[in-house]
Amino acid sequence: MADPLLRTPLHDRHVAAGAKVVPFAGWEMPVQYTGVLEEHRTVRESVGVFDVSHMGEVETTGPGALDFLQRVLSNDVSRIAVGGAQYSLLCKEDGGVLDDLFTYRLGPERYLTVTNAANHPKDLAWLQQQAERFDCEVTDRAQDHAMLAVQGPLARETVQVMSDRPLPAKFKAEPRLVLGREVLVCGTGYTGEDGVELLTRPEDAGVIWDELMRRGAKPIGLAARDTLRLEVCFHLYGNDLMESRGPIEAGLGWACKEDTGFIGAEAVRAVREAGPQEKLVPFVMTAGGLARQGNPVVGGGEVTSGTMGPSLGVGIGMAYVPAEKATPGTPFEIDVRGKTRPAEVHTKPLYSKETP
């Protein structure tokens, strides 16, 4: 029998708010409340809150914490100051991507890494195995946190009035008292909008959620989270990132610092120097229609994410295409269930505030 689905501390609130709740990565998660298009617009124009408590957390502590994280994470972890945040990849020896992660430095020898829910058990096992040779402790903290992403142009001012001190800047992560509760406030997000992510104790998530609602924030489901992130070309693990592909072809070379000697660095270096065979590119549909994950690119490659871009009004997506066809403006075709539909490689991001 399959394991029972996990519920976040906010589950009853989602149901009461009329959410459509679906199984996602072993959890029961709200996929939408009032409608994905309206929720998407709310985050672009005002403020929305996502319950992302399904995401996992791993804490690394001890004198060898930095050396260990430098070995397993693709980015240069020594560059994170206390109170800082950094995006990186977890790679295998062959450079294949096990997960993409944000790591927050909580203290001189204390880091918290946020994992994708579906990957958390795999990541934890990998990290604990690799940590054996280092003077550090790797601890599963997934059960100790709920996580709320407050996103949109009004997100910061909405959270600010609930906080004891000014909120941390973008890519900073510091503890604050929010409604008198200890919260790790992170200047990060997955929507292309300003905002913060709040790591709370599970028992504190409800009152913080309620106060955010009282102050006008709207609940946003995972469906809008996907359209928001795709419009700004943020990768989704399991769609755009996978063990069978490496960071360079995914356009994430900026998050890899091979000189740190991380696991997979030599493979990543080799691809960087030789150039990847395929590259992940954002695209727009140029004559209508929507492409979906798994649709083949005519001439080689495949769509890894595809849907309607609500802020753009056209079909958008990301696809791996042959490297020589990856230049913005290059037209190509996608086989959408037997129908050939034209698309064009676009610059990143697909959507920005400046886009008319």
Place this chain on the structure above:
Amino acid sequence: MADASYPEDLLYHPEHDWARIDGDVATLGVTWYAQDALGEVVFFDPPEVGKNITKDEPYAEVESVKAVSDVVAPLSGEIVEVNTGLSDNPETINEDAYGSGWLVKIRMSDPSERDGLMGQSEYVATLTS
């Protein structure tokens, strides 16, 4: 559409389609249940006028942000008109499923097929069982 509704003057197919018959022409669309399950429609890919469609087989696709769904033909016939307004405003399928959100009109090839469709009360019973 906020509230479920199923007009009494329509015929219904178990795949959540409706048909409104006028002489030998039938107007086809999807039911409230179908549009609600699908969510906001963001793309309708109409078949071509002149194409023949077959009862119980897919003849078009409607897409929401999350998924694509086949639309199954409740009756057989030749497409004589498609709702071109849906290309710019596919959300009409959600907003007015039985009115301006109609999908296609067909000239029925076998009018007796209507006897295999359900009336309103019979269809509604399938939704609650």
